[in-house]
Amino acid sequence: MTAQLPGWKSLPPGAVITRPGSTVEYKTHDWRTLRPVIDQERCIRCRLCWLYCPEGTIIELDKPYTTKTGRKYTRTYEINYDYCKGCGICAQECPAKAIKMVEEVR
Amino acid sequence: MGRFEIRWHGRGGMGAVTAAELTAMAAVKTGYYAVAFPEFGAERRGAPVKAYTRIDDEPIYEKTPIEEPDAVVVLDSSMVGQEAVLHGLKSGGWYIANTARDPEEVRKIIGRDDVKVATVNATKLAMEVFKAPIVNTAMIGALVAATGIVPLEKVEEAVRDRFPERYVDPNIKLLRQAYESVRKVV
Amino acid sequence: MAGKKKLPLSGNTAIAYAVKAADVDVISAYPITPQTTIVEKLTEFVANGELDAEVIHVESEHSALSAAVGASAAGARVFTASSSQGIALMYEIMFIASSMRLPIVMAMATRALSAPINIWNDHSDFMAASDTGWVMMMAHTNQEAHDDIILAYKIAEHPDVLLPVITAIDGYFMSHTIEPVEPIEREEALKFIPKKVTWSVLDPDNPVTMGPLGTPEWYYEFKRQQHEAMKKAREVFDEATKEFEKVFGRRYEPVEYFMMDDAEYALVAMGSVAGNVKAYIVKEARKRGIKLGLIRVKLFRPFPAEEIMEVISNLKAVGVIDRALAFGSSYGGPLYGDILSAAYTRGVDTPIVNFVAGLGGRPVTFRDIKAMVDATLALDGKTRKDVPKEPYFIGVRE
Numbered sequence: 001m002t003a004q005l006p007g008w009k010s011l012p013p014g015a016v017i018t019r020p021g022s023t024v025e026y027k028t029h030d031w032r033t034l035r036p037v038i039d040q041e042r043c044i045r046c047r048l049c050w051l052y053c054p055e056g057t058i059i060e061l062d063k064p065y066t067t068k069t070g071r072k073y074t075r076t077y078e079i080n081y082d083y084c085k086g087c088g089i090c091a092q093e094c095p096a097k098a099i100k101m102v103e104e105v106r
Numbered sequence: 107m108g109r110f111e112i113r114w115h116g117r118g119g120m121g122a123v124t125a126a127e128l129t130a131m132a133a134v135k136t137g138y139y140a141v142a143f144p145e146f147g148a149e150r151r152g153a154p155v156k157a158y159t160r161i162d163d164e165p166i167y168e169k170t171p172i173e174e175p176d177a178v179v180v181l182d183s184s185m186v187g188q189e190a191v192l193h194g195l196k197s198g199g200w201y202i203a204n205t206a207r208d209p210e211e212v213r214k215i216i217g218r219d220d221v222k223v224a225t226v227n228a229t230k231l232a233m234e235v236f237k238a239p240i241v242n243t244a245m246i247g248a249l250v251a252a253t254g255i256v257p258l259e260k261v262e263e264a265v266r267d268r269f270p271e272r273y274v275d276p277n278i279k280l281l282r283q284a285y286e287s288v289r290k291v292v
Numbered sequence: 293m294a295g296k297k298k299l300p301l302s303g304n305t306a307i308a309y310a311v312k313a314a315d316v317d318v319i320s321a322y323p324i325t326p327q328t329t330i331v332e333k334l335t336e337f338v339a340n341g342e343l344d345a346e347v348i349h350v351e352s353e354h355s356a357l358s359a360a361v362g363a364s365a366a367g368a369r370v371f372t373a374s375s376s377q378g379i380a381l382m383y384e385i386m387f388i389a390s391s392m393r394l395p396i397v398m399a400m401a402t403r404a405l406s407a408p409i410n411i412w413n414d415h416s417d418f419m420a421a422s423d424t425g426w427v428m429m430m431a432h433t434n435q436e437a438h439d440d441i442i443l444a445y446k447i448a449e450h451p452d453v454l455l456p457v458i459t460a461i462d463g464y465f466m467s468h469t470i471e472p473v474e475p476i477e478r479e480e481a482l483k484f485i486p487k488k489v490t491w492s493v494l495d496p497d498n499p500v501t502m503g504p505l506g507t508p509e510w511y512y513e514f515k516r517q518q519h520e521a522m523k524k525a526r527e528v529f530d531e532a533t534k535e536f537e538k539v540f541g542r543r544y545e546p547v548e549y550f551m552m553d554d555a556e557y558a559l560v561a562m563g564s565v566a567g568n569v570k571a572y573i574v575k576e577a578r579k580r581g582i583k584l585g586l587i588r589v590k591l592f593r594p595f596p597a598e599e600i601m602e603v604i605s606n607l608k609a610v611g612v613i614d615r616a617l618a619f620g621s622s623y624g625g626p627l628y629g630d631i632l633s634a635a636y637t638r639g640v641d642t643p644i645v646n647f648v649a650g651l652g653g654r655p656v657t658f659r660d661i662k663a664m665v666d667a668t669l670a671l672d673g674k675t676r677k678d679v680p681k682e683p684y685f686i687g688v689r690e
Contacts, residue, residue: 005509005510007513008512008516008517012492013393013454013491013517013521014391014392014394014454014491015391015392015514016492016500016501016502017500017501017504018492020498020499020500020501022501
């Protein structure tokens with residue numbers, strides 16, 4: 001089928017994957033139809049998106065942010081677009097309506 | 107010696123299966139090949155139970171219930187005379203019963219002049235020893251006394267191996283008493 | 293090893309003694325007749341300190357084997373046991389255990405499958421497991437049942453094999469029958485099967501992923517590996533039985549031949565019924581001048597086709613006894629199916645006929661065996677075209 005894949009003689013028995021962490025090589029972003037975008041102005045840093053994301057693609061950063069109205073936050077939340085599949089759970093759960101699902105343009 | 111096959115009849119809880127096993131153990135200790143097995147089914151206390159012992163000086167291949175026994179042993183006096191007990195008993199074979207009756211009387215009840223009969227009042231002996239009608243070792247005593255199939259001391263060895271310490275002496279006492287008091291007609 | 297002490301043990305107890313000698317780490321099982329007393333005895337050993345093992349009490353056989361898979365994946369030496377409907381309930385996990393290449397050993401006390409409910413012996417449960425990827429053996433004495441457990445770990449844990457193994461005995465006819473058995477002591481057992489983890493296990497220091505998704509690009513290769521592992525299992529069986537004989541003095545072959553040296557006819561059988569056939573050969577057939585022998589199949593998976601065919605090719609006619617029925621199949625009994633395929637691919641022309649007998653614990657009597665022998669002898673001088681297309685149903689009421 002696929003010429004470059006290993007044959008049965010060289011694969012480990014029982015389909016055991018012996019190299020830990022190899023899943024990171026599989027970038028799942030191309031499953032995405034809609035892309036979540038966080039509005040840092042509206043975000044209240046409640047962390048709910050981080051909690052709900054089934055793929056762990058919400059990144060919590062020690063990056064201060066000050067809103068236009070002068071509110072200061074010590075943290076910022078961003079999205080790892082390599083693995084976000086665009087499921088929209090974060091947008092659905094966000095109490096501040098700070099996440100918008102926008103069309104993915106490739 | 108050739109083949110000797112024993113079928114044990116009792117009720118669930120009387121120890122027919124243990125009797126079959128002890129006799130096989132004693133036979134192995136004597137130098138024979140032997141197997142023992144219960145009638146295969148759902149065990150429940152009080153229901154009629156069959157067990158089997160096969161003894162031979164050659165290896166035993168069969169794995170089927172005994173249809174034509176050389177001896178039947180009846181552990182429960184209420185079963186004496188039952189058709190199921192007599193079934194297939196060989197002519198010249200042994201009918202060994204736990205009963206207060208004479209062997210002649212039992213022979214009349216079962217209506218078989220061609221079989222040898224031995225009786226012992228195992229219930230009475232067991233009540234004296236155990237205060238309970240656990241008659242299995244007594245009936246082995248009767249079987250051994252009547253047929254001479256294995257020496258009594260080999261049964262005693264088997265009893266020592268099989269039972270916890272505190273049950274050994276009463277069982278051996280009962281075994282010997284039954285062995286001494288068996289009555290037979292040949 | 294002569295002069296060792298023999299104990300009067302039931303088939304089930306003989307198995308429990310061997311499992312104790314193998315020093316298993318985990319026992320995971322759910323009670324079902326006629327297997328129950330195996331695990332009953334083992335829990336007794338654990339309770340009184342004779343065996344240091346974790347006993348996992350589960351709510352079903354599905355869970356029993358699932359827990360066994362988990363424990364084996366963690367590197368434990370694992371044992372389970374079941375029968376009949378219990379095997380049926382394990383079915384899903386049986387494929388997972390074999391394809392994850394976990395060396396679990398399971399004792400099976402074979403029993404008919406419902407309905408109607410029947411707790412007695414036949415090979416329906418064993419045969420239903422025949423394509424699950426487990427190595428499968430069937431004993432026919434309690435000594436063999438005992439020894440098979442030790443052999444099973446030897447084969448299962450061999451790095452070239454890594455497959456789970458079923459060691460079967462016939463329910464009641466063996467599981468509850470007392471025979472003299474020479475038990476193997478733990479020390480000598482562990483010299484033969486040292487406890488060494490030869491398979492990939494879950495280990496926090498060396499993380500691996502077990503049981504991943506196998507997409508169409510990957511799945512087939514792992515099935516091809518399993519086929520190869522089965523072939524290796526045969527080589528390892530031969531090595532292991534040779535070594536076993538050296539250490540313990542008892543020889544086991546994939547196929548046992550009884551009075552076959554000068555035989556012209558043979559019956560092929562598995563399990564306890566083979567004992568009845570042996571008795572018939574000695575007491576009846578040979579006395580009547582019939583040159584009848586027995587071919588007893590001990591190793592069922594991988595199937596020892598080569599040696600069976602070598603023997604059958606020289607015979608005048610052969611009868612195969614099945615204690616199970618493959619409904620609607622082109623053959624009848626499952627054992628017959630394997631024998632026929634082996635005969636076709638090896639070009640063996642001997643007429644071979646099928647007998648289905650002893651279903652649901654019905655005893656296979658001398659009269660039944662005589663009927664089989666008569667039907668087999670009737671094929672003398674005939675070709676395979678003359679073989680009945682349907683099995684003979686022996687001992688059933690019309």
